[in-house]
């Protein structure tokens with residue numbers, strides 16, 4: 134069976150292969166069966182291996198939910214009493230982390246930094262020096278709203294220098310940009326099956342240091358459903374997720390991980406970069422401008438400024454492209470009109486070339502001037 138192919142240029146869920154889609158079609162099974170527990174156990178080990186972790190040091194803890202569940206879990210579970218969280222806030226996903234901390238009423242320092250350039254490391258260090266009670270430093274690796282890449286290795290090192298754990302949200306970089314837990318100074322990272330591994334929505338995972346998870350047993354429990362230690366401990370002792378897992382999504386994830394290894398870490402990252410090069414080339418050809426300089430971009434998301442043309446209407450252009458199989462996505466930069474073109478998923482440069490043909494047609498259809506017009 135073949136499924137109509139759609140090119141998703143939104144920042145996840147991403148375009149998947151037919152083999153991953155079809156992997157969900159399996160005989161009904163009760164997820165409490167040993168056979169299913171084995172699949173989850175295998176997947177957990179593979180998820181640690183993707184970021185070069187050793188099983189004795191790191192564990193992947195699975196949750197049924199979208200990526201935000203991992204932000205919630207990591208933040209609420211890993212702060213000891215009398216400690217404060219430090220969030221490097223330079224985009225909509227780190228803003229989300231602050232919202233989670235506020236929702237739990239947890240003490241935290243929100244360190245605001247510009248959203249269009251990497252954070253000032255010396256300011257982070259100064260903040261750590263002034264606040265001796267920081268339990269963990271939290272930073273988004275790739276701020277998907279803008280495409281900004283943050284310096285996790287340096288910030289992780291700083292966190293450790295001041296005796297804090299380092300948690301990073303790698304949801305939109307994991308299994309795309311090569312990550313090494315040890316070299317990148319990561320205690321905890323997280324991701325979701327519909328992004329880097331190119332699986333289905335509904336399965337997310339926190340990957341983190343076993344010794345810290347064990348220690349967190351004595352930290353305040355702030356959530357019943359979203360507690361890292363409880364989920365970890367349940368799986369370690371019973372081989373099952375505490376509550377019903379997303380069964381079919383897990384079959385798809387198994388297939389997706391196997392395709393990840395078939396393609397290979399380096400080859401896959403090269404492909405994503407090839408896709409982004411094709412996105413950038415098309416932008417340059419018609420004069421579309423981006424919100425961020427290319428040298429600070431992740432290589433996975435391009436935030437494009439809306440043309441300053443009286444005929445530009447994002448929804449109309451979106452609909453034109455959508456009807457022809459290409460999905461583009463609004464931006465997430467406050468007060469600034471942007472849309473995003475992303476290099477996630479099972480797509481290649483040829484798909485982007487085909488996209489630009491359709492996008493240019495759309496501009497012509499609605500009389501948007503090419504080269505694109507900007508006032509400044």
Ligand SMILES: *Cc1c(COP(=O)(O)O)cnc(C)c1O
Nearest residue numbers: 199200201226275277302304305
């Ligand atoms: C996609 C994403 C998430 C998760 O978002 P959901 O809508 O909950 O899936 C978290 N962090 C980052 C950086 C993301 O790109």
